Amino acid sequence: MIVVFDAECLLCSTSVQFLLRHDRRARLRSATVQGDVGHRLLEAAGIDALTPDTWLFVDGDRC
Template sequence: MNTAGGPVIVFDGVCALCSRWVRFLLRFDHRGRYRFAAMQGVQGRALLQEHGLDPDDPLSFLLVEQGRAWSDTDAIVQVLAGLGGAWRLARLLRLVPRTWRDRAYRTLARNRYRWFGRHDVCALPAPGQVGRFLD
């Protein structure tokens, strides 16, 4: 899958928390750096499979950039730092052992529908943001 157009974030398009995360990134990604692919879409599913993640049991958050892939909390830290400015301080989260960070993330991921809700369908992007979504 070609991700040459910039970093791609694969997210759960029916997860209410994940949709809020994408809206947060659209608001603070002033440079328009990130593109998005719902894991329920063809391209999102392909990226998950390409990087060894199960698209039918999506407990991982994925960032693909310049041929490299990050998942879970490493992906979250990388995305936040990529926003620039004060967001670069998110790199300090790497001081917390990855096993601890990822354990907390997995707990959140397993319970995200119960705690935050689920949409019946993927939310549609605003007209001015359509070009940032792969499918």
């Protein structure tokens, strides 16, 4: 599962760090909205990557 988040948001960044630290099965990956992968995932889900106001969780073909 990939979580896409805004790396410029302190709350978002801290929350993702918390999730990754507590992911005992090592199933989570992260991508930032500002990066190429995160940008493409948001656009594929129909979310404006230039003005994100949400997190996106991608699990296979499901968002």
